[in-house]
Amino acid sequence: MPDKFDLVVIGAGPGGYTAAIRAAQLGKTVACIEKRSGKALGGTCLNVGCIPSKALLDSSELYDVTVHKLARHGIKVDKVGLDLATMLKRKDDVVKTLTGGIAGLFKKYKVTPFYGAGKLAGGNKVTVTTDDGKVTELEAGHILLATGSDSIELPFLKYDGTNIVSSTEALTFPEVPKHLIVVGGGYIGLELGSVWRRLGAKVSVVEFLPRILAIADGEVATQVQKLLTKQGFEFHLNTKVTGATTGRGTVTVNAEGKDGQKLALEGDRVLVAVGRRPHTAGLGLDIAGVEADPKSGKVKVDTHFRTNVSYISAIGDIIDGPMLAHKASEEGVVFAEQLAGMKPHLNYDTIPSVIYIWPEVSSVGKTEEQVKETGKPYKVGKFPFAATGRARAMDEIDGFVKVITDAATDRILGVHILGARASELIAECVAVMEYHGSAEDIARCTHSHPTLSEAVGEAARMAYSGLPINF
Ligand SMILES: Cc1cc2nc3c(=O)[nH]c(=O)nc-3n(C[C@H](O)[C@H](O)[C@H](O)COP(=O)(O)OP(=O)(O)OC[C@H]3O[C@@H](n4cnc5c(N)ncnc54)[C@H](O)[C@@H]3O)c2cc1C
Numbered sequence: 001m002p003d004k005f006d007l008v009v010i011g012a013g014p015g016g017y018t019a020a021i022r023a024a025q026l027g028k029t030v031a032c033i034e035k036r037s038g039k040a041l042g043g044t045c046l047n048v049g050c051i052p053s054k055a056l057l058d059s060s061e062l063y064d065v066t067v068h069k070l071a072r073h074g075i076k077v078d079k080v081g082l083d084l085a086t087m088l089k090r091k092d093d094v095v096k097t098l099t100g101g102i103a104g105l106f107k108k109y110k111v112t113p114f115y116g117a118g119k120l121a122g123g124n125k126v127t128v129t130t131d132d133g134k135v136t137e138l139e140a141g142h143i144l145l146a147t148g149s150d151s152i153e154l155p156f157l158k159y160d161g162t163n164i165v166s167s168t169e170a171l172t173f174p175e176v177p178k179h180l181i182v183v184g185g186g187y188i189g190l191e192l193g194s195v196w197r198r199l200g201a202k203v204s205v206v207e208f209l210p211r212i213l214a215i216a217d218g219e220v221a222t223q224v225q226k227l228l229t230k231q232g233f234e235f236h237l238n239t240k241v242t243g244a245t246t247g248r249g250t251v252t253v254n255a256e257g258k259d260g261q262k263l264a265l266e267g268d269r270v271l272v273a274v275g276r277r278p279h280t281a282g283l284g285l286d287i288a289g290v291e292a293d294p295k296s297g298k299v300k301v302d303t304h305f306r307t308n309v310s311y312i313s314a315i316g317d318i319i320d321g322p323m324l325a326h327k328a329s330e331e332g333v334v335f336a337e338q339l340a341g342m343k344p345h346l347n348y349d350t351i352p353s354v355i356y357i358w359p360e361v362s363s364v365g366k367t368e369e370q371v372k373e374t375g376k377p378y379k380v381g382k383f384p385f386a387a388t389g390r391a392r393a394m395d396e397i398d399g400f401v402k403v404i405t406d407a408a409t410d411r412i413l414g415v416h417i418l419g420a421r422a423s424e425l426i427a428e429c430v431a432v433m434e435y436h437g438s439a440e441d442i443a444r445c446t447h448s449h450p451t452l453s454e455a456v457g458e459a460a461r462m463a464y465s466g467l468p469i470n471f
Helices: 014-025 043-048 049-072 082-107 189-196 218-231 325-337 366-376 389-394 422-434 439-444 454-465
Strands: 003-010 028-034 111-115 119-120 124-129 135-145 149-151 179-183 200-207 234-237 240-246 249-256 261-265 271-273 274-279 312-314 353-355 358-367 378-384 398-407 412-419
Touching: 003 014, 014 028, 014 043, 014 082, 014 111, 014 325, 028 135, 043 049, 043 082, 049 082, 049 189, 049 274, 049 398, 082 111, 179 189, 179 249, 179 261, 189 200, 189 218, 189 271, 189 353, 200 261, 218 234, 218 358, 218 366, 218 398, 218 412, 240 412, 249 271, 353 422, 358 422, 366 398, 378 454, 389 454, 398 439, 412 422, 412 454, 422 439, 422 454, 439 454
Parallel strands: 003 028, 003 135, 028 111, 135 312, 179 200, 179 271, 200 234
Antiparallel strands: 119 124, 124 135, 149 274, 240 249, 249 261, 353 358, 358 412, 378 398, 398 412
16 A cells, blocks of 8 residues: 655755645645655755855855955964865755755654665655665655756767766865856856865856846946956856866866857866756656657746646646756745645746855846836936945945936836845845835835945935935
8 A cells, every 4th residue: 555645745945835834734744755865855955056156155255354354453363275175065064954844844753764766656656766675655645846956968978977067066175166158147156166265276168149147137237247256256258168178187168259269178177057957857748748848848837837737736846947956945845735625826027046156146027128128218217336335335346336227207117236145135125026115115215324224225316306315
């Protein structure tokens, strides 16, 4: 007799584990299957994504501050050294604590974990196959697919796990690369490039498009490129990688510019960060008759996360939308609450995104390019951090806040922040946009002084009244 559950979740990433916990809190019997080795819960995000990358970004930022910025604050440090092994171990400890925390939450809320590969077995059945080949069959009232995504591999630049790698290996380089070549100018490449640049690597980014951060606001992306160039990044835009040759501990990346100019970059590590694709291999979609988009591989769902098979749903990176952890986990909550008969709603227009380079980048809503495309009149309010007391006090004056509004109604259409702690500042804008607020709503909220959030208030004041006070 198979074990029976109201809900069987396949994949214990931020989408899957959140859905499992929420459904269990709402009275459902829940199983959650995870195939990652070492019985590690938390998915890409906790194990090889958001958390380890941010742990290294925070450590490397402290190192960079110590080496380059403390002297300006009048702090003398005798000899600064890098203990990379300790830095990597701290990152691993952070991951271990957090993944262990999920196991604790499963216990607390009575979610039953199964460790092995989950597969749709037809009807309401799911099988779990462990590494040693043991198969367990589960029966589910409802099945949730939350199997996430994998790094895309380029056919002419195959991963070798050492010299040509994905983001996973770039989180564990045992020594600082001499020259790291990053293929792809998206957020993962720039974040991991920042880690190793701060620790002493030369970093070159090769990007096929004429700009980095393809989906960010254009003005922000241009400014980011300038700031990263000042930090030592080298950019090759409009440049297509055509292949690579590996020597003894070296890789030569061959590329060609749009103008036909050939480029050969020699480095010791190549990080390929050209995007991610949904992970559905071996999941048995064909057995269950679940439809996926033939081009993107994403599982097709309706607005309630239901696939074409009524008792199978999907959330997170394997369905449409931004591949972000908080998008996956919000979908998990909404899915579970809908399963329990509640009527929650997720507003995809107000999902923020953050790039944890320095200074940080955050955004919510439409870019100026997207607003322009609608043809409707709009306003832009911009305020530089250099004009705020707190940024001056911190000696972090780079960047600005940009608020884009509907010219007729003052409703906020998008906010883009480049600056210190932009990751935290965006939350206020998300909340106001969620309530369909205006720039005047933000401007009339009192912002503590002196804080970086004053720049958000002033950019909003600029958008609705044409004039900030402090600039
Ligand atoms: C380097 C890096 C940095 C990132 N930084 C950020 C960030 O700062 N902020 C952010 O929002 N997002 C970030 N992301 C993206 C984020 O990690 C993903 O969007 C998020 O993890 C998606 O969640 P998910 O639950 O859909 O899938 P995942 O987190 O990928 O989890 C899916 C899980 O399902 C398991 N699985 C797959 N198939 C099966 C199967 N058949 N049986 C059992 N288990 C299976 C996998 O092992 C995996 O553990 C980053 C990603 C990377 C790679």
